[in-house]
Amino acid sequence: MRLTPICRWCGQGPLRPRYSFAASGLAAELGCGPFHLHACQACGAWQVNPHPGPEAAKKFFASPERWQTSLDPDNRPVSPLERAESRRQEYWQYAKALQKWLPESGAVMDVGAGVGLLLSLLGDCGRTKVAVEPNGFAADKAADRGLVVLRSWAEDLAAPKSPLAALIMNQTLDHLPRPDIFLTQARNWLAPGGLLLLGGLINPSCLMARIHGPSFRLFHPFHQVYPTPKAVDKVLAPYGFELVALWRPYFRTPYGSASKFAEALGQTFLKLVHLAPDQPSRAFPGNTVTYLYRKKILYRTIKVKEPAHSSI
Numbered sequence: 573m574r575l576t577p578i579c580r581w582c583g584q585g586p587l588r589p590r591y592s593f594a595a596s597g598l599a600a601e602l603g604c605g606p607f608h609l610h611a612c613q614a615c616g617a618w619q620v621n622p623h624p625g626p627e628a629a630k631k632f633f634a635s636p637e638r639w640q641t642s643l644d645p646d647n648r649p650v651s652p653l654e655r656a657e658s659r660r661q662e663y664w665q666y667a668k669a670l671q672k673w674l675p676e677s678g679a680v681m682d683v684g685a686g687v688g689l690l691l692s693l694l695g696d697c698g699r700t701k702v703a704v705e706p707n708g709f710a711a712d713k714a715a716d717r718g719l720v721v722l723r724s725w726a727e728d729l730a731a732p733k734s735p736l737a738a739l740i741m742n743q744t745l746d747h748l749p750r751p752d753i754f755l756t757q758a759r760n761w762l763a764p765g766g767l768l769l770l771g772g773l774i775n776p777s778c779l780m781a782r783i784h785g786p787s788f789r790l791f792h793p794f795h796q797v798y799p800t801p802k803a804v805d806k807v808l809a810p811y812g813f814e815l816v817a818l819w820r821p822y823f824r825t826p827y828g829s830a831s832k833f834a835e836a837l838g839q840t841f842l843k844l845v846h847l848a849p850d851q852p853s854r855a856f857p858g859n860t861v862t863y864l865y866r867k868k869i870l871y872r873t874i875k876v877k878e879p880a881h882s883s884i
């Protein structure tokens with residue numbers, strides 16, 4: 573575990589302690605507990621600090637058990653391919669928005685592409701589609717979909733040879749130990765008008781996190797950074813990015829339905845009246861947010877006032 577004294581989202585601070593947890597499962601085996609959540613006073617992003625560095629993160633995500641049938645947060649056994657496929661409806665929304673806003677040229681790169689479902693939903697968009705995925709099983713499945721595959725971790729990526737039309741970080745960016753460093757580099761990889769899709773960022777200011785506090789179901793040592801929508805904009809706007817679309821995925825995910833929504837409301841009501849047993853909060857709209865940003869095309873002419881008389 574590493575201590576970073578500044579905010580790993582905006583680079584400022586100071587950081588204020590919020591909650592402390594005992595890590596469980598593989599995170600505990602890797603020596604990642606107890607873990608502590610801090611909130612940045614400058615931007616509002618929450619973060620695990622001390623945090624798992626790149627070596628621990630790579631061990632965690634390279635673990636074979638991540639690519640076996642496992643229990644999801646609702647205790648349902650699902651295989652990795654089923655896990656990806658269950659997000660098809662949700663990802664389809666993102667693919668349609670990307671198709672609509674893609675600039676005229678450039679490749680589309682998905683970092684942490686998994687089995688390549690989102691890229692494949694872009695269809696024949698006339699672009700090179702690059703899936704960056706370190707795991708061999710997932711990379712093979714992405715290659716089977718006809719994608720160009722790069723076996724690499726996000727932090728080890730070299731800059732692309734030509735500007736990208738779109739960079740996708742779907743359920744990836746918040747797993748990086750230093751998302752601030754990655755974004756500072758990757759923003760330069762995009763062409764003017766290029767798109768940045770940040771998918772599945774956990775919002776610590778959402779209703780469930782506010783009500784359930786430390787029992788919020790998505791707090792985990794390998795969910796390393798939790799930017800609020802304001803914190804996302806605070807970091808991306810000065811880089812010249814404008815928000816194009818925003819989603820709070822729920823009903824199109826495997827965790828959302830009318831009956832589950834009602835159950836979550838019931839559990840939350842019992843929590844508010846102090847009658848709920850101590851259990852993790854349920855999935856709910858707004859727990860995670862997906863953002864589509866576009867790098868502005870700047871057409872600014874700087875007019876220089878000519879001096880009345882030349883000094884020469």
Ligand SMILES: [Zn+2]
Pocket residue numbers: 579580581582583584585612613614615616617
């Ligand atoms: Zn910050």
